Amino acid sequence: MKQPYCRYCGKAIRKRTTTVYFVNTQEEKERQDRVSSYSKHVVGAPMTRAEAQLLVGNERIVSHRKRGTIIDGDRIDRVTTWDGESYESQFFCTGDHAQRFAYAVLRTEKYADLAMPAYRKVTGT
């Protein structure tokens, strides 16, 4: 999908990204995967972005964070990946802007009667 912009404010709509955490063992990966369905866990300890890219596969890395402690050195502990095509929304940057857009549309003469079937059913219009 081409970069979408909010139909209300014109702001670029955010990419739909995934946070990938690097863990030490398969057991830790399985435990963390059970806790969070919003992030992914991969076994590995990459030191460079290129090493991290090999571990995450096809998804492209859009940002990374190094742990930077004495124990772990400069290893990367998480990356943010993007599939190269998904955005948070097709039309709006937030739910509030979708609502404001709907109000603006319904307040126009041309679209004042615009409604979904459920509305037409209960109002008989």
Ligand SMILES: [Zn+2]
């Ligand atoms: Zn907006």
